[in-house]
Amino acid sequence: MLSRLKDIVGGFLSKSSPGKAEIEELVRGIQRVLIQSDVDIKLVFELSKRIKEKALREEIPPGLTRREYVIKVVYDELVKLLGQEKATIRMGRQKILLLGIYGSGKTTTTAKLASYFRKRGLKALAVAADIHRPAAYHQLKQLCEKHRLDFFGIENEKDIDRIIRGALEVYEEKNYDILIVDSAGRSALDSELIEEIKRVDSILKPDEKWLVISADMGQAAYTQAKGFSDAVGITGIIVTKMDSSAKGGGALSACHASDARVIFIGTGEKIEDLEEYDPVRFVSRLLGMGDLQTLLEKAREVMDEEQAKRMLEGEFTIIDFYQQIENVGKMGGISRVLEMLPLPGIKMPKDVLKLQEEKFRKWKYMIDSMTKEERMNPEIINRSRIERIARGSGTKPEEVAELLKAYKQMKRMIKKFKKGRFLRRGMKLDKMLSGFGL
Template sequence: MFDALSERLEGAWKKLRGQDRISHANIQEALGEVRRALLQADVNLQVIKDFIAEIETKAQGAEVITGVRPDQQFIKIVYDELLAVMGETNVPLAHADTSPTIILMAGLQGTGKTTAAAKLALHLRKENRTAMLVATDVYRPAAIDQLVTLGKQIDVPVFELGTDTNPVEIARQGVERAKAEGVDTVIIDTAGRLQIDQDMMAELARIAQTVKPHETLLVVDAMTGQEAANLTRTFHDQIGITGAILTKLDGDTRGGAALSVRRISGQPIKFIGTGEKVEALQPFYPDRMASRILGMGDVLTLVEKAQEQIDFTDAEKMQEKILSAKFDFTDFLKQMRLMKNMGSFGGLLKMLPGMPKISDQQLQEAEVKLKQTEAMINSMTVEERRNPELLASTPSRRRRIGRGSGYGESEVSKLVTDFQKMRSLMQQMGQGGLPGMAGMGGMGGGMSPFGGGGNRPSAPGWRGYNEQTGKKKPKKEKKKKGFGQL
């Protein structure tokens, strides 16, 4: 998401490179690029006008700090304005003093509202809050069955009375059941329509009047662009929403909804959906989103994803293996699968600063390389995975693995060689040594998942290098705290 917007904004910064100061004359071209980028991203027109006016005012009045280039100063101004448009901070869900907290889900058909309700219930579990889903969509075929299925998938109870009961009564009884069972939060899934109509609004209003929700969240499809903002404003005017959930941000979206919803409706975006999996719901952090849009990555979200997947006992064991050079193909396969659970390879890379500039072709090549690697490892015996040296010394084993995975012996040989070099490099880094840049040659255009390269120092003076003998000094292994996974 936001790739096209990021690329166009990169063009705006280039307009100011080489300038010694910011002036009315030299920012006009850059502002033009920003305007075109936002239009292309389908941001609401009024939001664009206000956005550009604010940037122009602040840029012309800004003093360029010594040591900071005008284009860098301009990026900071745009970043600050993005924060102002999307909201300064994350706005958490309400938590009622007296249980249950009642959350009413609203939205049009096709926005992913029912799935978002289940995702939200699963998210609440991470916060040690219990939840109950209430199915009031009696109109859409199989809507209740869908919610029941999702509830079983995430082990969250679903209250439903079939399709013959009034939705308002279902909502009322659902809240009463939650009170009786001591449930912390009730999430009410309501009916949607293909477009806004008064019957839908009236029903939502009756449900809201009956259960008095603490949160009314509008589920918005991010791919609708600036129309999402107008939709949010209409719902807010008629039923009074407290926030929005943007879904399908992993799709071919241009990002206009994220930049328009809050400014037009006055209500914050509270969550974003980033995939079809039930786990793919994240709290919305304006600062992180602004950082992604400007190509600066999103390290905090990446760390949070890792923390959800990493078992720290396993991490300690993995670190011991790395320090003693016993990291094997079984361990590597486990790391690859852990990374898959965190999301797509390309999605993870783009959370790292500087990585958003990697081309889609390079990312696709890296994805293919990882799949090839997994196929070859899966063709190995248990003993071969545990002892890569067997493969290094036995061509017949490499040929068999090549046939089993659909690749040639030469590709298996390269895998084994790269793996051994990587293992040696990891051991040196874990013990405090740092090989020279010559040892990183494999990190070039091929984007090998291993990195390749040698394991010897490229020059005297690096830690652990004995200038008299020309050999590495023996290191005493130390047990360190922290992540073992690399």
């Protein structure tokens, strides 16, 4: 699994003065992980050779240690292997056709995309156009109902032309921005499938034809991407099941090698488990360097500058604490935040996270039940105040005490952060602050 890269890079970073032997060990580790992740062996060897050449020979740019430089080289090479540039996703009116073999994730992804576009303020319609699998119509319909997404389909209709024409009518009449068509799969790209796709293509005239490939395909994704591309043309790829397959690295590198662009990756079965694929961010997360950039951007969105400034000055009230909890929610929950922070190796079991999020909700009620004075100056909260707050928020006094303890802990942590103890090697406080827009 690619996630093991984090440990390998971590091991390298822990060496005091890495030389040739350490660099070779690092490269061997990377090779092993990539090969296990089903990346084409030829690509792996080319990459290793380039890393070694650069890491050992090139002059180190001023301002970087050799260790930092080596990691930068590894990072650049992995980005090159896994896709280089992020594709831009057009936010205008468009018709999208999803293609792919059986079980690749088309139907699930149709609903995910409808939700993705709706979140961005576009009116999206999901269309069931798999006329072969009897359950396909219901599968998509149910998914759409569950998430209140607009759906079009004709039950038991075996004539694909009628379905597509019907969908187009609704698309025009109701003035939808986005039309997403879930097509039928086959066990392979055979002549029947090609014929059907061509038929849909000629009536629908889609703006985008996105091939859905499961990460389980590994490097075989190359042949599939080429095959679909030659037979019916594709404008991008969505690699699904990145969360559950050990072959994600193989699939991503193979798609890139086939010249097709990976646009999204599927990272779970839930509707929100769809990510725009950005190789740079993907690799920084893999290497455990933390997607600091993403975090800062998101943080900037949800956190006003005043608050950031106050926080770093150590004047951290319970209101700030409350906002932190809210921000965590807006950033997609604790697990997302942990993933993005530069803290390698932190993983929490899912149920623990859930409990924690549950707790956050209660904390918000408790803070709502506090007086303004209590919020500004939590030190005054004594036993009787705790009891009142618990009553007011429908919680237990122990739970209120726990909230106060967590607040104090966070306050302490922020003080330490201020003193720089939490800052990463070499990172200066002023750089950090400028990251926060200060």
